[in-house]
Amino acid sequence: MTRPRPRPGRYGATGGRRSLLGRRPPTARPDAVQRQKLLRVGGRSVAWLPPLLLLVAIAVLDWNTVGEFRIVSWIVLVPGIAAAICGVWGTAALAVLSLGAYVLVDASWPHQYQTGLPDFILVAVGGILATLACAVRVRGEQRMLHMRDVAETTRRTLLRPLAPGWGDLDHAAVYLAADSEARVGGDFYDIQPGLHGTRVLLGDVQGKGLGAVEAAAALLGTFRESAYHEPRLHTVADRLEVRMLRHVRYCAAIGRDDGDRFATGILVGFPETAATDTVEVINFGHEPPLVIAPDGVRSLPSGDGLPLGLSELTYDPPPLLRVPLAPGETLLLVTDGVTEARDAAGVFFPLRDRVAQALAEDPRTAEPHHLVQFVRDGTLLHAGGHLVDDTTIFAVRRPERTEAESHTGGEAGKPGGR
Missing domain, CATH: 3.60.40.10 (PPM-type phosphatase domain)
Structure with missing residues (x-):
């Protein structure tokens, strides 16, 4: 049975368009947003967790290997990974944390086994570049979201909800x-x-x-x-x-x-x-x-x-x-x-x-x-x-x-x- 409505509103404003099964269709979002949704637990972002676990793993492995096999310089990968999935401030924090972890782990070894200043510079520069790359990525994603919103508004204006x-x-x-x-x-x-x-x-x-x-x-x-x-x-x-x-x-x-x-x-x-x-x-x-x-x-x-x-x-x-x-x-x-x-x-x-x-x-x-x-x-x-x-x-x-x-x-x- 058709639901009664006041006659003046019969030809007035439309309601929301429904999907095939009566629900409002989900709005397609860019890959960046979908990726961020996958990195949330209980509504909170855990994008920082993978690079942090990598940092801990590198430090532990370096501590438990012999002096001739040092992998502490691999810490430079941590801010690089963070730049791909975290925000700017999160990437910067992980870059600083990586640099601090490098100094702490490297200083715990005897002098003859320390990697020293060259790898310190590598980790520091890597963190700075990763933070800058993250800023560029975030700005690009924001611009992409804005353009998608413009396209969605255009679509809804042309094909109005029924x-x-x-x-x-x-x-x-x-x-x-x-x-x-x-x-x-x-x-x-x-x-x-x-x-x-x-x-x-x-x-x-x-x-x-x-x-x-x-x-x-x-x-x-x-x-x-x-x-x-x-x-x-x-x-x-x-x-x-x-x-x-x-x-x-x-x-x-x-x-x-x-x-x-x-x-x-x-x-x-x-x-x-x-x-x-x-x-x-x-x-x-x-x-x-x-x-x-x-x-x-x-x-x-x-x-x-x-x-x-x-x-x-x-x-x-x-x-x-x-x-x-x-x-x-x-x-x-x-x-x-x-x-x-x-x-x-x-x-x-x-x-x-x-x-x-x-x-x-x-x-x-x-x-x-x-x-x-x-x-x-x-x-x-x-x-x-x-x-x-x-x-x-x-x-x-x-x-x-x-x-x-x-x-x-x-x-x-x-x-x-x-």
Whole structure:
């Protein structure tokens, strides 16, 4: 049963995006942070422990060997190791401790067996260089963390979090950037509830890099406004086309090489009438969505529309298709990161066949969260874990109405129902 919400907030702020199993997805962190997590016990850092144990081991071994075999100069390794895993002050402290341990151990030997000033200078200089190297490393890690935070903020701005049940739809999404460092690319998707029903958009901007991200942001901004206000889905499509043309012209005016940029996409409208078991679909040259139903998998018609940004090549707008989609049937939309994923032999990922097989084995595959998880895992396995393009997997469906909701036309359990 859908959770009641005040009607003014129905189209307002979104909540946190959930992961495949309903939990907030863990934020990927740099290797440096993961390494520091491994060196914590009970919430406290123990990064100092390995170099300290090495220092003790070298001192004990040197004390228990003969005078002709002195290894006390190996203490220079201690600040070097600390520089890789400790902070600046920790490295400096271990460097001083190493120098003190060297003096103490070396002085405990008779004069003829002492290593003397040369190794003292070696340990001292090694400690100073290790401390400087640690400072450079820490500064680089801080800069890397800052850049990752900027990339994460950009991703969350472009692909905003969607609350569970947003737009009176069950939904789940997975986005995998081909560039794991950039964390964002030209794929985009969103759900926008509005005055005339809920609209869904998924698309893929041609090309890569910041230019594709900017184009995706421009299209999403236009979609969020027009999908809320416009009564006709065709008008939303027209506004998206105009926005893409304006963006391309602006990029050309400032001398950027984006003159041939375009975007494929799927625009889906879920009419406001709860009894309607159809959806409106406009296809901008994108791979047709799949409908995952309890009795099997079917593809929607392609629609033969041109990608966004190419309307100057023809006077014909993309057609609007009305297709049946009963509550409980899931609409699966993917970008070409899925459909063009290849295995080692160059064979494309057979999306429809794999989903149909999984559905026959487990009917729960049709649920959005299970579906996107299955497609994600299957795509990564098929491609050997290496994605050559950004990949978006988006599943959405109307929730199945209860018997009480069916008798009242669905308004009883509908958020904000009048």
